[in-house]
Amino acid sequence: MELFIKQKVFSWKDHFSVKDRQGRDCYLVEGKLFSWGKKLHVFDQSGKEVLYIEQRLWKWLPTYVLFIEGKEAAVVKQEFSFFKPRYTIEGPNWRMEGSFGAHQYQIMESGKVIADISKEWFTWGDSYALRINDEAHALLALGIIIVIDCVIASQQAASSGS
Structure with a gap:
């Protein structure tokens, strides 16, 4: 299964879609604008919330559930x-x-690749290609990838002083 994430540039809150190879929306990711810690909701095409990501506060290093x-x-x-x-x-x-x-990283289980993640650098906004080997792992792998991106983006924003 292949999924593609293209984050919206200049958004006041996290808001992006996850698409399939044909460019059809599979999931919509929305974050809360004003909240303590990052909170992200992932919805399927019917609008049902299928994944929720919440940052645990008061941790020395980033932790997400x-x-x-x-x-x-x-x-x-x-x-x-x-x-x-x-x-x-x-x-x-x-x-x-x-x-x-x-x-450029992989999620592994007992030496087997669960998901392979690569970033497309020459696009308008951050774009990621996700290759998930077992569709049963798609939501959890997607959530982990979103968390890693949140941590990297937060650290880049902190180091740039914004």
Whole structure:
């Protein structure tokens, strides 16, 4: 399964769609404009919320909880590292490897690739290609990818002083 995310540029709040290879909308992601911590809602084509992402506050490093259909499915945490970002996933037995800064990484389980993520650099706004090997993992993999992007974007904004 392939999904494509193109974030809207110059948006006051997180708002972007997830499309299939034919350019059809599969999911809509919307964030709350005024809230403590980041809160993102993911809706399917019928408007039903299928994934909810919430940032845990008062943590030293970014921590996000992912809920699928109201049930906690995973917790994604950035780990302390001197050289390159590291993340852990609590819940499923998944791990991530690759270059997060270059937006080229994989989600793995027992040596098998669950999802492969790559960023398209020469487009208007951030665009990502997601190759998910098992459709049953699509929502959770999508949520994890959104979390990683939130963390990177927050760190870039903080380092640029905006």
